[in-house]
Amino acid sequence: MVDVLIGAQSVTKRFPGVLATNQVSIELKPGRILALLGENGAGKSTLVNMLFGMYRPDEGSVIIKDEVVNLQGPSDAIRRGIGMVHQHFQLVPPMSVVENIVLGAEPKKLGLVDLPEARKRVLELVTRFSLDVDPDALVEELPVGTQQRVEILKALYRNAEVLILDEPTAVLTPQETDHLLQVLRDLTTRGVGVVFITHKLREVLAIADDIVVLRNGQVVGTTTPSASSETALAEMMVGRSVLLRVDKTISQPGEVVLEVRNLEVDDDRSQRAVNNLSLKVRKGEILGIAGVEGNGQRELVEAITGLRASEAGEILISARAVTNTSPRKIASLGVGHIPEDREKHGVIGVYSVEENAMINRYHRKPFSLRGLLQRKAITSHAKEVVNEFDVRTPRLDTAVATLSGGNKQKLIVGREFSGEIKFLIAAQPTRGIDIGAIEFIHRSIVKKRDEGAAVLLVSAELDEIIGLADRIAVLFEGKIVATLDAAEADREQIGLLMAGVGVS
Amino acid sequence: MTSRRRAFLWVLVAVLITLIFGFYSINSGQTTAVLAGTVRAATLLVLGAICGMICERSGIVNIGIEGQFLMAAFSAFTVTSLTGSLALGVFAGIATGLVLGWLLAAMAVGLKVDQIIAGTVINIAAVGLTSFFYDRSRSLGVGKYSPIELGSLADIPLIGRVFFSRPLLTYITICLIVLVHIAMFRSVWGMRTRAIGEHPGAADTVGIRVLRLRYFNATLAGGFAGFGGAYLALEAVGAFSRNMSGGRGFLALAVMIFGRRSPFGAYAAALFFGFATALQNQFQLNSTFDIPTQFVGMLPYVVTIVVVALSGLFGSMRDPAALGQTYEKS
Numbered sequence: 001m002v003d004v005l006i007g008a009q010s011v012t013k014r015f016p017g018v019l020a021t022n023q024v025s026i027e028l029k030p031g032r033i034l035a036l037l038g039e040n041g042a043g044k045s046t047l048v049n050m051l052f053g054m055y056r057p058d059e060g061s062v063i064i065k066d067e068v069v070n071l072q073g074p075s076d077a078i079r080r081g082i083g084m085v086h087q088h089f090q091l092v093p094p095m096s097v098v099e100n101i102v103l104g105a106e107p108k109k110l111g112l113v114d115l116p117e118a119r120k121r122v123l124e125l126v127t128r129f130s131l132d133v134d135p136d137a138l139v140e141e142l143p144v145g146t147q148q149r150v151e152i153l154k155a156l157y158r159n160a161e162v163l164i165l166d167e168p169t170a171v172l173t174p175q176e177t178d179h180l181l182q183v184l185r186d187l188t189t190r191g192v193g194v195v196f197i198t199h200k201l202r203e204v205l206a207i208a209d210d211i212v213v214l215r216n217g218q219v220v221g222t223t224t225p226s227a228s229s230e231t232a233l234a235e236m237m238v239g240r241s242v243l244l245r246v247d248k249t250i251s252q253p254g255e256v257v258l259e260v261r262n263l264e265v266d267d268d269r270s271q272r273a274v275n276n277l278s279l280k281v282r283k284g285e286i287l288g289i290a291g292v293e294g295n296g297q298r299e300l301v302e303a304i305t306g307l308r309a310s311e312a313g314e315i316l317i318s319a320r321a322v323t324n325t326s327p328r329k330i331a332s333l334g335v336g337h338i339p340e341d342r343e344k345h346g347v348i349g350v351y352s353v354e355e356n357a358m359i360n361r362y363h364r365k366p367f368s369l370r371g372l373l374q375r376k377a378i379t380s381h382a383k384e385v386v387n388e389f390d391v392r393t394p395r396l397d398t399a400v401a402t403l404s405g406g407n408k409q410k411l412i413v414g415r416e417f418s419g420e421i422k423f424l425i426a427a428q429p430t431r432g433i434d435i436g437a438i439e440f441i442h443r444s445i446v447k448k449r450d451e452g453a454a455v456l457l458v459s460a461e462l463d464e465i466i467g468l469a470d471r472i473a474v475l476f477e478g479k480i481v482a483t484l485d486a487a488e489a490d491r492e493q494i495g496l497l498m499a500g501v502g503v504s
Numbered sequence: 505m506t507s508r509r510r511a512f513l514w515v516l517v518a519v520l521i522t523l524i525f526g527f528y529s530i531n532s533g534q535t536t537a538v539l540a541g542t543v544r545a546a547t548l549l550v551l552g553a554i555c556g557m558i559c560e561r562s563g564i565v566n567i568g569i570e571g572q573f574l575m576a577a578f579s580a581f582t583v584t585s586l587t588g589s590l591a592l593g594v595f596a597g598i599a600t601g602l603v604l605g606w607l608l609a610a611m612a613v614g615l616k617v618d619q620i621i622a623g624t625v626i627n628i629a630a631v632g633l634t635s636f637f638y639d640r641s642r643s644l645g646v647g648k649y650s651p652i653e654l655g656s657l658a659d660i661p662l663i664g665r666v667f668f669s670r671p672l673l674t675y676i677t678i679c680l681i682v683l684v685h686i687a688m689f690r691s692v693w694g695m696r697t698r699a700i701g702e703h704p705g706a707a708d709t710v711g712i713r714v715l716r717l718r719y720f721n722a723t724l725a726g727g728f729a730g731f732g733g734a735y736l737a738l739e740a741v742g743a744f745s746r747n748m749s750g751g752r753g754f755l756a757l758a759v760m761i762f763g764r765r766s767p768f769g770a771y772a773a774a775l776f777f778g779f780a781t782a783l784q785n786q787f788q789l790n791s792t793f794d795i796p797t798q799f800v801g802m803l804p805y806v807v808t809i810v811v812v813a814l815s816g817l818f819g820s821m822r823d824p825a826a827l828g829q830t831y832e833k834s
């Protein structure tokens with residue numbers, strides 16, 4: 001019987017200009033769940049990437065099953081029974097679910113991939129863990145929540161004895177999250193150990209056996225759920241006390257800023273995703289769109305921001321028709337957009353922090369004069385954004401791809417908020433963001449509202465919608481099935497509406 | 505492919521077949537000659553396209569096919585003229601291709617040189633080296649592979665002449681097309697290859713050695729181009745001449761794209777391009793039409809431009825997502 005399933009002994013990892021982890025030690029015993037908590041950029045992903053052989057520690061060592069190991073790469077870790085679900089999906093988009101799951105460990109027959117056998121094994125896992133996925137679907141066509149399930153199946157397929165999950169719940173709906181937690185508990189009864197990274201304290205308290213909190217690359221505390229609470233954990237993470245609720249006054253709605261009339265939008269597979277949808281957002285109010293992911297939110301947002309063609313209907317911003325116009329034109333009307341997919345629509349990874357901080361306005365003054373970029377203006381603007389929004393980056397010319405997920409998000413929010421905006425559309429604005437930053441982003445959104453912006457907030461987090469919105473529209477199968485006043489909204493009732501209960 | 509596009513393709517095929525049989529009934533001799541020429545030209549193109557496809561599916565742009573053809577043709581020819589053995593010549597051609605493929609990998613994957621530059625280096629080196637040594641060897645024809653009739657299949661009118669009485673390397677090529685097609689879409693190797701061209705990071709996390717596989721594939725792909733070069737010198741022409749690949753390494757890239765980076769698709773596309781080439785040759789041989797030869801000579805290139813421009817109709821295909829990018833591990 002092994003004692004320590006996986007662990008780190010005083011591991012240190014440096015990146016250019018950053019000490020990502022500093023003498024960190026953790027250990028995981030069989031059948032237990034270890035939760036890793038910490039702010040954005042605290043070094044959580046770096047730590048688990050070392051456990052998985054993606055990075056080599058500069059100092060210290062990794063322990064697997066009581067043995068000090070020297071992992072040359074992920075294949076070494078996989079061979080030793082480590083499975084990992086990465087923060088950024090590691091799936092091949094144009095390949096099918098089955099192909100993605102078995103890739104690298106394919107069942108073979110005469111050198112060919114035995115797809116029927118692979119499919120059979122995947123279906124077994126799907127039923128055993130009730131992780132519902134269509135094995136033949138192409139990954140690129142799946143909503144993020146389902147892609148997440150594919151990632152988990154990938155690890156289970158390899159019979160992982162240790163499962164490392166880097167923010168697996170960031171993209172899941174509450175139901176999906178509950179389900180995932182159930183699956184993890186199930187696994188621990190079979191002796192599997194789990195390392196679990198999340199920013200959601202409720203999940204940590206619900207499922208963890210041990211909790212380790214990191215800050216600035218160091219372990220700042222070790223505790224257990226019974227000895228802790230949400231506020232205590234939040235404080236330990238951020239190093240100050242955090243307000244877990246949003247403070248805001250009653251909204252003072254003015255004239256209509258966004259009006260959507262009978263909108264019809266298709267998804268990537270040319271299926272109708274938004275169906276005869278109409279809504280209005282007024283100056284000075286936050287309209288929250290609640291709904292289980294995949295009910296047309298993405299298509300709605302993309303249509304409004306000009307990233308996707310609408311099939312029918314009208315979109316008006318400040319009474320100007322903007323249906324099927326270019327994203328730049330729409331942005332120039334004073335529209336800020338925090339996109340759902342930050343890697344794809346939010347930042348350009350190979351560009352620097354500085355450039356990304358103004359990429360939505362690079363062609364305008366003061367960033368560009370007579371067709372030439374103005375470095376000084378760009379740098380000073382980036383400095384402001386980075387300071388005000390607390391983006392943790394070693395330098396302004398660092399490539400954005402190397403920032404931690406949460407810091408990328410703060411950069412996007414900072415960029416969109418630093419322009420003059422009449423209308424803000426925020427899709428999953430706090431996905432993958434730490435408690436302290438969530439508090440900050442929520443306050444910023446409310447501040448924009450109070451300054452007179454109209455805000456459309458799309459979120460899979462029911463708490464976020466209820467806490468932030470003035471009015472709540474529930475989206476189900478591409479239609480708005482109910483619009484409620486936030487004051488009289490009730491969690492239970494919205495949950496039912498989201499699931500389509502009581503909808504004719 | 506949507507059903508509309510598929511229908512379009514079928515109509516195109518039907519029209520072509522009707523036309524061919526029409527012409528055959530009017531002038532069987534010329535029709536057979538054109539179609540035989542089509543297959544001859546297509547063989548070289550498809551080998552180049554397979555080389556390009558294996559590289560691109562793995563995420564490497566190979567514009568050095570032209571140079572690989574030329575250098576392989578040269579060494580195949582030289583070895584045959586020294587030893588008198590066609591088979592040894594073919595092996596020499598393949599070996600040259602493998603070496604050049606490895607060289608491409610060493611530059612593009614190992615040293616992370618820009619892939620376009622790496623390919624260009626190979627092209628320039630090929631022209632330089634072959635011209636330099638060509639002057640001295642000054643060889644004449646060394647003989648070439650002659651047609652083998654496949655029994656009674658060869659007696660089928662038209663088709664028998666065109667497909668079943670070809671020299672050895674053409675038959676081998678057709679087998680290779682089938683083999684590579686199966687390997688690319690059904691084998692473990694093919695699946696991993698497609699993965700490293702689309703998302704090398706994901707492949708890495710499941711334990712696939714991305715760089716090693718890219719090295720392997722670029723080298724292997726070079727072998728196909730090398731075989732193509734040997735085919736050019738020892739079967740299609742039977743001699744070596746300066747710059748004899750004549751841009752067909754580049755044309756092969758168009759064939760690859762038009763064929764949607766699949767061997768079967770590439771063969772269909774290669775036959776199409778080969779047809780244009782064969783037609784041009786036929787026009788130049790008999791002067792029934794009074795068209796200046798320069799214009800006739802343009803035919804394959806005009807077809808290339810038109811076809812590449814229209815290829816969207818056949819379902820545009822995305823490039824592999826990681827095409828042309830070096831993969832860096834942290």
Ligand SMILES: Nc1ncnc2c1ncn2[C@@H]1O[C@H](COP(=O)(O)OP(=O)(O)OP(=O)(O)O)[C@@H](O)[C@H]1O
Nearest residue numbers: 015020040041042043044045046402403404405406
């Ligand atoms: N490949 C890299 N190159 C350079 N710096 C990096 C790299 N990966 C991470 N870093 C830096 O190391 C620090 C720790 O990053 P890490 O991704 O581990 O944070 P995290 O705790 O996972 O944060 P989040 O919650 O936002 O995901 C950050 O400052 C980040 O910018």
Ligand SMILES: [Mg+2]
Nearest residue numbers: 044045087405
């Ligand atoms: Mg992380």
